Amino acid sequence: MSSATNEKLKQCNMCHTVCGKGKVPEEVVQELDDAFECLESSPIMSLLKKHLNKNVFDELKDLITPYGSTLWDCIKSGVVNLDSGVGIYAPDAQAYHVFDILFDNIIEDYHNGFKYTDKQPLPDWGKVSTLQNLDPLGRYVVSTRVRCGRSLEGYPFNPKMKEDDYVAVEKKVTNALRELKGDLKGVYYPLADMSPEVQKKLTTDHLLFKEGDKYLEAADANHYWPVGRGIFLNNENTFMVWVNEEDHVRIISMNEGGNLPKVYSRLVEAVRQIEKRLAFARSVRLGYLTFCPTNLGTTIRASVHIKLPNLGKDTEELELVADEFHLQVRGTGGEHTEVKDGIYDVSNKRRIGLTEYEAVKEMHDGVLELIKREQEFGVVKK
Missing domain, CATH: 1.10.135.10 (ATP:guanido phosphotransferase, N-terminal domain)
Known part of the structure; x- marks a missing residue:
């Protein structure tokens, strides 16, 4: 040895x-x-x-x-x-x-050079007031979403979870979610009891996850489906929590348009309330621990669906901006999907080695630059 x-x-x-x-x-x-x-x-x-x-x-x-x-x-x-x-x-x-x-x-x-000697900074949500509405006139940004993932302490991840684990995690999480206050209050819908009509509508509206991802299937992440899975939704459908999808918990805040400060502040408040009731797995070096290593650290994914009909014709220019601001650009159907109607899903790529605020700020600054280039591109090409 x-x-x-x-x-x-x-x-x-x-x-x-x-x-x-x-x-x-x-x-x-x-x-x-x-x-x-x-x-x-x-x-x-x-x-x-x-x-x-x-x-x-x-x-x-x-x-x-x-x-x-x-x-x-x-x-x-x-x-x-x-x-x-x-x-x-x-x-x-x-x-x-x-x-x-x-x-x-x-x-x-x-993660752009996050070495084995590096350590994830302590959680820092920063000042929401320093962020701005990305598209106040509503010309480019269709919707804004910020999410984070969490894993409960004391449980393995999906491939090693037993049926009882799924049930226990679901119970702990939903008990905590019932205590949420203000505009975070909502209802939990277990996937096992959901009618096909409701499931189809929630999936079509990009609110609910679905079985069938071949990468998760091959990783043995779909055991006992749909046991222990479900979605918590607030009354306005602007806040939701996925239970036992890829990670034990996915906390998601969203709105139509580009009002990032509103979306981000809602997420911050939700995380603070939930963390008072649940203990999550965290490493001093890697930050919050998740099933996929691309989501470690802050686990933050701040994203917009954005219309870039002009810039989208120049993929080299688009990629230059993405690289400069550490952005991930993909189709609006999620990872491994095609771009449709000139609408892109743009998010921060870096999640580890920086704070929660810094991860969101990279997306914020990058999207503002994309809008600027889209406007310039349209003028020059006319």
Whole structure:
């Protein structure tokens, strides 16, 4: 056993248990060997393939977390879906510790140089008054949304959750949500009891998540569906909480138009109220812990649906602005979807290594610049 592996067999500050010990089943070892060969022979370059070299593979393939998660649980989705951009998930919080030599390299690559020696700043929501309405005349921004993800302490993530875990998490979360005050007050709708008509309407209105994502399916994140899943909605449909979708909790604030300060302040108030009632998994180094490593740190995703009919014709210019302000640009149907009618989903890409306010401010500044370029592009091309 190498010194690096020995280093894994120590008390983990995420769970206060010994990580790395355990016997990986022989059939899983075979799955891993086959998976590595599959990745090696694939022409597609995900972050998983880029960073899972033979040395790293040999170092990690015999390790296991206290919840029984192996390297196969982490990389399965990226092997089944070779078109993945990232290709790795954490089946439980301790996986970030046990398989850190792989996760750390992927995190550094995706999150613009967040190194294994770096630490996530303490939560800081900043001053809402320093943000502005992105589009007060309503010409460009169709809607604004800010969300964050949370995982409850004491439970694994989706791939390792039992049916009882889903039920227990749902009960704890919904009990907390019933205590929300003001315009956050609402009703919880369990997915298991939802009529097909209501489910279709909520999905069409971009309020409700749905089963069927092939990346989550391959990561074993859809067990016992729809047990323990549901949506909490306030009366105005401007605030909602997803329960046991990708993460245990997704807290979401939204509005039509570009009034970012209003949307952001609602989210901040919701998080503060919920955190008084629930304990969430957080690492000193990685911040709030989530199923997907792209969401670590603040877990903040601040986004707009924005009309860019002129700038959208110049993808190079659009990409330049996106790179400058660390923006992610994709279709309005979500990740891996096409752009329709010149409307883009634009969000902050960085979530770790900066504060909650700084993550939102990057989207704020980037969208203002996109609107400026859209206006200039239209004038020049006339």
